[in-house]
Amino acid sequence: MHHHSSPNIEQEIGLLLRHNNLSITDSRKKILQLFFAQEGALAHGDIEKKAGEKFDRVTIYRTLQTFVDKGIIHTIPTADNSIRYALCKDACTEGHHHDHHIHFVCNQCQHTFCLDDVVTPEIKLPKGYNATHVEVVVEGVCKNCTA
């Protein structure tokens, strides 16, 4: 399980923000904590539910956007109009995401996971098409629900 509640998560979060030239604010810390405490991806709505009493909706929108811009989190496409966000584990930088792993959506628990060890395959495209990014989303039953 990835649920560290180690005392230096706080520190780690501070460093992460500082490395990205972001000032350290309550909302940024709180939202990053949610991501660190979570195995899987979060939608805006999830964050609003978990942190919404403390923070304005607008702040959450803007914070997520900032994190995406800085390469701290990445988006995961969905077919239900609720973009998911997850921490970038590869070396992403401002304006350059390098997430080559696939994503898994569980039909049972509805959670979305980054399978960091499964890289996106090469796709052979017809003539004239040039790929810059390949996104793979696999649906099915996850490890926790298979049991």
Added chain:
Amino acid sequence: MHHHSSPNIEQEIGLLLRHNNLSITDSRKKILQLFFAQEGALAHGDIEKKAGEKFDRVTIYRTLQTFVDKGIIHTIPTADNSIRYALCKDACTEGHHHDHHIHFVCNQCQHTFCLDDVVTPEIKLPKGYNATHVEVVVEGVCKNCTA
């Protein structure tokens, strides 16, 4: 270009609806015409723009939902909260979609295409994960824009 305006499109649409046990109505015909006249996928918003003066927004929502349920169209996930829809070319039936092709989103013209000849690859998942469906969305520059 795929813009047939052949006289039997109308017939084809009628048959398609009848085969799916759907009554033939103006909005269903119009929306199917848009899909047939279009190389690429459509979002709800696109359809609303092109047919919105004639039909209520609610009707468009309900019609798209009906078509998805019947296996006439399928959804394409996106990371911008605007689900795209495209005609199913494989043999989809009510409750059973069999679209194994990949999707391509052009960064230049912003259109989304079904590459019907490119099948989704096998993905090897970690132990415990079971796949029921694999969705591949490739981003890049399409045939028309490469020129």
Added chain:
DNA sequence: TAATAAAAAGCAACAATGTTGCAAAGTGGT
């Protein structure tokens, strides 16, 4: 530590998108 400039958060108002119940209109079958 206090003062300050810059950045972020909060607020309010708004825009866009999606949903529901119900009455009116249209469809297919007799």
Added chain:
DNA sequence: ACCACTTTGCAACATTGTTGCTTTTTATTA
């Protein structure tokens, strides 16, 4: 032409996302 059933349009509402502006917070300097 009639009838049962389905679909549409309307209205009202809920949810989600955006924008401008004021207040608060942050990081930095003295």
